[in-house]
Ligand code: FES
């Protein structure tokens with residue numbers, strides 16, 4: 001079971017135009033396209049007649065013609081024409097999903113359309129701020145979405161997975177960690193003082209000596225992650241208060257729209273937002289290259305981790321992966337699980353008849 005009444009990242013706004021884009025979210029096949037006026041549309045990608053994917057048909061104005069027997073649908077998914085007959089059987093329609101352009105993403109509502117509330121779209125507003133440079137990259141992982149959340153909520157891994165860019169041994173060995181839950185959001189704040197800068201910070205922060213540096217990872221349900229990196233020359237300490245906004249002398253933001261594709265696969269749509277004054281065009285390209293290298297290094301982990309979980313004789317799953325071995329670094333990711341567990345229980349209670357299960361389809365731990 002998935003958390004339903006939420007906006008999920010369907011992709012980047014730029015990905016969808018007048019050509020069909022077929023994707024699966026939460027186990028449901030969807031076709032995306034834009035109307036002639038640019039408004040995005042999301043429909044069930046399965047013809048009401050013989051179930052051919054509608055993405056194999058064609059757009060005629062703002063209507064969609066199935067590529068098999070020519071049923072014609074409007075952009076709400078209602079069949080408006082059947083070739084060779086006047087009568088359209090009642091209920092000849094496909095499901096239509098609310099979908100919204102915001103922060104250079106398309107957000108799709110996978111729950112009850114009556115409850116779609118645009119104020120619940122996450123605040124990724126830095127992406128729209130013209131004073132920032134931005135860059136994006138996407139992945140489809142053969143892994144449970146929780147493994148990606150785990151990765152982003154425990155940045156001690158930078159020391160081992162990203163040692164040639166943002167990682168340094170101090171991030172794992174010396175960082176102080178604070179985990180704070182506020183409502184349904186959990187933040188992990190991790191900071192180090194008077195440490196040598198990792199390569200990315202040395203090159204783009206312009207440091208010659210030691211620095212104070214900090215990272216904040218923030219999870220909000222169902223699967224939104226924002227990360228903020230900050231740093232400054234050592235001596236002033238780490239700024240108090242809202243560390244997410246304060247990046248000191250140099251830092252950058254990372255935004256992740258994570259969407260379960262199925263119970264065992266996931267989409268990851270990532271933006272970075274960085275100071276445009278980072279350097280000349282070549283230096284900016286190098287910064288983006290390093291950021292893309294980092295996420296690519298992570299992407300290698302998830303499918304092999306998932307396979308090892310699947311093969312585990314102890315019947316581990318992505319939800320229960322670290323019940324026995326719980327580290328000081330795991331506080332944030334365990335809190336994120338707890339939040340989802342509570343919301344799944346609430347969703348089940350409001351549905352009235354389902355057993356709480358996590359988004360992998362396994363029973364949620366109690
Ligand atoms: S399968 Fe679409 S019209 Fe027959």
Ligand SMILES: [Fe+2]
Nearest residue numbers: 157161294298
């Ligand atoms: Fe990473």
